[in-house]
Amino acid sequence: MNFPSKLIEEAVEEVAKLPGIGKKTALRLVLHLLKKDETQTQMLADALVSMRNKVQYCQRCHTISDAALCTICTSARRDASIICVVEDTRDVLAIENTAQFNGLYHVLGGIISPLEGIGPQDLKISSLVERLAGSEAQSVKEIILALSPTMEGDTTAFYLQKKLKPFGLKVSTIARGIPIGGDLEYADEITLGRSIQARIAYD
Amino acid sequence: MNFPSKLIEEAVEEVAKLPGIGKKTALRLVLHLLKKDETQTQMLADALVSMRNKVQYCQRCHTISDAALCTICTSARRDASIICVVEDTRDVLAIENTAQFNGLYHVLGGIISPLEGIGPQDLKISSLVERLAGSEAQSVKEIILALSPTMEGDTTAFYLQKKLKPFGLKVSTIARGIPIGGDLEYADEITLGRSIQARIAYD
Numbered sequence: 001m002n003f004p005s006k007l008i009e010e011a012v013e014e015v016a017k018l019p020g021i022g023k024k025t026a027l028r029l030v031l032h033l034l035k036k037d038e039t040q041t042q043m044l045a046d047a048l049v050s051m052r053n054k055v056q057y058c059q060r061c062h063t064i065s066d067a068a069l070c071t072i073c074t075s076a077r078r079d080a081s082i083i084c085v086v087e088d089t090r091d092v093l094a095i096e097n098t099a100q101f102n103g104l105y106h107v108l109g110g111i112i113s114p115l116e117g118i119g120p121q122d123l124k125i126s127s128l129v130e131r132l133a134g135s136e137a138q139s140v141k142e143i144i145l146a147l148s149p150t151m152e153g154d155t156t157a158f159y160l161q162k163k164l165k166p167f168g169l170k171v172s173t174i175a176r177g178i179p180i181g182g183d184l185e186y187a188d189e190i191t192l193g194r195s196i197q198a199r200i201a202y203d
Numbered sequence: 204m205n206f207p208s209k210l211i212e213e214a215v216e217e218v219a220k221l222p223g224i225g226k227k228t229a230l231r232l233v234l235h236l237l238k239k240d241e242t243q244t245q246m247l248a249d250a251l252v253s254m255r256n257k258v259q260y261c262q263r264c265h266t267i268s269d270a271a272l273c274t275i276c277t278s279a280r281r282d283a284s285i286i287c288v289v290e291d292t293r294d295v296l297a298i299e300n301t302a303q304f305n306g307l308y309h310v311l312g313g314i315i316s317p318l319e320g321i322g323p324q325d326l327k328i329s330s331l332v333e334r335l336a337g338s339e340a341q342s343v344k345e346i347i348l349a350l351s352p353t354m355e356g357d358t359t360a361f362y363l364q365k366k367l368k369p370f371g372l373k374v375s376t377i378a379r380g381i382p383i384g385g386d387l388e389y390a391d392e393i394t395l396g397r398s399i400q401a402r403i404a405y406d
Contacts, residue, residue, distance in 0.1 A: 004261075004295065005269045011254035014247040018232050029221050031293060033255055034267070041255035044217040045248035051214035052236055052244035058207075064237070066208045090234060092207065 060131065062107040062124045064089045072105060079103045081141040085128065085160065087111050087153075091146060103144075106131070111147060111156040120159055128160075132167050142170040149176050263334065265310040265327050267292045275308060282306045284344040288331065288363065290314050290356075294349060306347075309334070314350060314359040323362055331363075335370050345373040352379050 003009040008030060015026035033041045057063065058070035065071070072078055072092075082103030086092055092105050108123040132140055143164055147153035157173060164171050177195035178187050187195075206212040211233060218229035236244045260266065261273035268274070275281055275295075285306030289295055295308050311326040335343060346367055350356035360376060367374050380398035381390050390398075 004273050004275060004292070004299075005258055005267045007250075007254040007258050007269055008267055011250040014250040017243065017247070019235050020228070020231075025223070027293065027296070028223070030251075030254065031291070032222050033251065034258065038255050040220065041251050044220070045252045047210075047214040047217040048233075048236065048244050049248045051210040051233065052241055055208055055210050055237065064208045064211055066210055070207050072207060088234070089207070090230065093230070096207075 057107075061105045062109060062127065063092050063105055077102075080136070080139040082144060083128075083131070083136075083140055083142075084144045084146050086146050087148065095146065101144075103142075108156070111150075111152045112159060113152045113155075123156075125160065125163060129163060132164070132169070140169060142172065145171065145173045147173075260310075264308045265312060265330065266295050266308055280305075283339070283342040285347060286331075286334070286339075286343055286345075287347045287349050289349050290351065298349065304347075306345075311359070314353075314355045315362060316355045316358075326359075328363065328366060332366060335367070335372070343372060345375065348374065348376045350376070 003012070008027075011030045012023060012026045015021060015029055016023050018026075021029075033044075054066075056065050056068065058065040058073055059068050060073045061070060063070050063072065079102045082101075083106050084095065084101060084103055085106045085108060086095070087108055087110060089107055092107060095101050095105075106124065106128050108125065108128075110118050110123055112118060112120055112123070143160075145157045145160060147157050161171055175198065176191065177198065178184065178191065184192070206215070211230075214233045215226060215229045218224060218232055219226050221229075224232075236247075257269075259268050259271065261268040261276055262271050263276045264273060266273050266275065282305045285304075286309050287298065287304060287306055288309045288311060289298070290311055290313060292310060295310060298304050298308075309327065309331050311328065311331075313321050313326055315321060315323055315326070346363075348360045348363060350360050364374055378401065379394065380401065381387065381394065387395070
């Protein structure tokens, strides 16, 4: 594009670096900010910079936190006997929004992916082992693996199972099956097949 | 959503104020910035703030500019006998990208829209009249109205035609018709009807 202003061009270039935002969308966003009050742009910029510079990761579970330990790890109302292992903080937010889990978390910071060169040593796996061997050895009874149902997720789950075996804990994975509200005929055959294998008996 | 960090929550709220970006997308963008180097966030913030605070509007044609007069108005290679009237700077960029127009522009800053309370006095219409009556009285021979083919665009075009009549200039509008590559059977009946009325004779 042929910008009449270098300032606009630079702003568009920076915004277009964000994932899923192309040059046209970036231009729309920049022109929107131009129409609005200057304080809105200032507040946006300040919020981003202070978020980036001040945010920390919980030293125990590695989720995003405003302090050295996150509000979940320090809460007395959480069940310290279950740890849910997830890929990143977004998964923590998603599970928290279901209000169906009251235990603790452990954020791996990614999944094992040979294609992208991510191995077990790049993830917070040894830190999970340290939790189980150290301060939380007495309290933890169960580990739930809540990883994506992909090749990488399954590889990571397999690796974790082996690593966790010596602790003699109950290790489970979240259920895979037909989504609630999903139509049988539109489910892919692998999901449908697994949902038959993993059928649930009526009590 | 239930954020474990106030900093993240504030950043997400600011990003979600942008048009077309919801809370989920905002969270994705914020977490992306967290994964990248701090300098990327700083550069994005700086580019937005300096764009917002330093950008100007061309005093003559009201397009976005880095100086008091834009690079189009000050260029000696542009044809000063034609002024193309558009709604906003995005339209200037779109027309510039076609490389089919070498005249000057006049950005109205909106279109007449009684529903949104935007009247002729809110637009840069008197400024256009001043251009034609003043410094550019001798040079300008033609005005092209390049407004959206909507009710508001047509209203604005009608109003402008009346205002421009005393100057005795040639006033035209961009052609409406079947888009290049468009299929006749998928064209709406109003567009197709107008394209028949405004048929072009082979020379």
